Amino acid sequence: MLTDEELALIQAIEAEGSLTRAAAALGKAPSTVSHAARQLETRFDALLFDRRRYRLQLTPAGQLLAQEAQRLALDVSRLTRRVKQVAGGWEDRLWIVTDEIMEFETFVPVIRAFDALQSGVALRITHEVLQGTWEALRDGRADLVIGATNAPPAIPKLRWFELGVMEWVFAISPRHPLAKAREPLQQEQLLAHRAVVVADTSRSIENRGYGWLAGQQTLAVPSMHAKIRAHCDDLGIGWLPRRRVQSLLKNGKLVEKRVADAREPNVLYVAWRNDHVGRALEWWLSQLKQTRLARRLVNGVDATA
Known part of the structure; x- marks a missing residue:
């Protein structure tokens, strides 16, 4: 030296x-x-x-x-x-994993506010789908998870709170054969058509799927954005976040259909492990507990195409 x-x-x-x-x-x-x-x-x-x-x-x-x-x-x-x-109590790095259902654009103002602290903490933000989000926290691939779905599993020293509720709409292309079918649609009618799903990223926890029926043909896509696009392009049917497709429903690119067995809203969770909580994690938790921010994260950005 x-x-x-x-x-x-x-x-x-x-x-x-x-x-x-x-x-x-x-x-x-x-x-x-x-x-x-x-x-x-x-x-x-x-x-x-x-x-x-x-x-x-x-x-x-x-x-x-x-x-x-x-x-x-x-x-x-x-x-x-x-x-x-x-x-000084700051972490060297904070690894945040969001469920893919959350949109990165909604996090930009929060990241800018965090940068303004000049803490020096390196942020790493990645995403998982369904059980993969909880698995990332369990396996140490996340310090904080945002937007996790399903009930919190048994994870040592797990802490969590509800971020909000996401509502769903059964929406299909106006060109789809079911677009003019009598409502409410029955399971037998849905089984005859392919469902578009976002693939679960869990490596070891049992994979789970939503919005499709046993025996139904599926098209698995990598993201909710891709799923919305697939619905618009008449590649399949299924459930979409209502807030994110309001414009598409309004301009006719998607058609809402009532279904006999409606999908229940999803509770989205924020979760972390309480074995070590530094100042960066504390700051993010305090921000996520704010009602206005939580509402924006859950509602997402309304799609326009």
């Missing part, structure tokens, strides 16, 4: 290309700089400066030393900041 003075010496020689000019830049006598340069070569037992040319240049070994020393200095600086950050 180089001292700050040694790193400054190498950088000055590299920039100035002259012992005299490097000494002037450092505010030192040329003899002092020359002696320091030779001591550095003795320390590393390597030729670091090429003195054979008109310009004083770094050898390949000297260039490597300068680059690595600068990188290490930056690493030490970053590490120092992170240590102070954690000592």
Whole structure:
């Protein structure tokens, strides 16, 4: 590891290309700089400066030393900041997993507000679907989950609260054969048509599905956005978040149909493990408990196409 003075010496020689000019830049006598340069070569037992040319240049070994020393200095600086950050009660990183049903756009104002704290905490936001969201918390792949569906499972030190309720609408393309069928639609009618579903991302917890019937053909898609698009393009039928498709229902790109066995609204949960709660997690929890924000997150952004 180089001292700050040694790193400054190498950088000055590299920039100035002259012992005299490097000494002037450092505010030192040329003899002092020359002696320091030779001591550095003795320390590393390597030729670091090429003195054979008109310009004083770094050898390949000297260039490597300068680059690595600068990188290490930056690493030490970053590490120092992170240590102070954690000592002050902030986490080094906060991993947030949202159920895919939540839209990232609704989190942007919250992220900006968190950035304004200048905490230094690195945010990582990913998403899972259905049981995969709870599994991420159980397996340590999440510090906080937002929008998890289904009842909270048995997870050690689990804490949770309800974020809100999401209502569903059975919506299909106006071109679909069921669009003009008499209501309410019966299960026998639905079974004859393919359902569009968002695939559960659980690796080990038993996968669960909603909005389709046993024996019904399905088209599994990666996101709710893709599911909405598939409904509009007449690729299948099923349930969609009412708030997110209001515009599509209004402009006729989707048609609402009453179903004999209506889908119950989903309660969405915020959950975390209480084994370690830092200042970043506390801040996010306080924000998510605000009614106005919770309503915006649950309702999402109304689709327009």
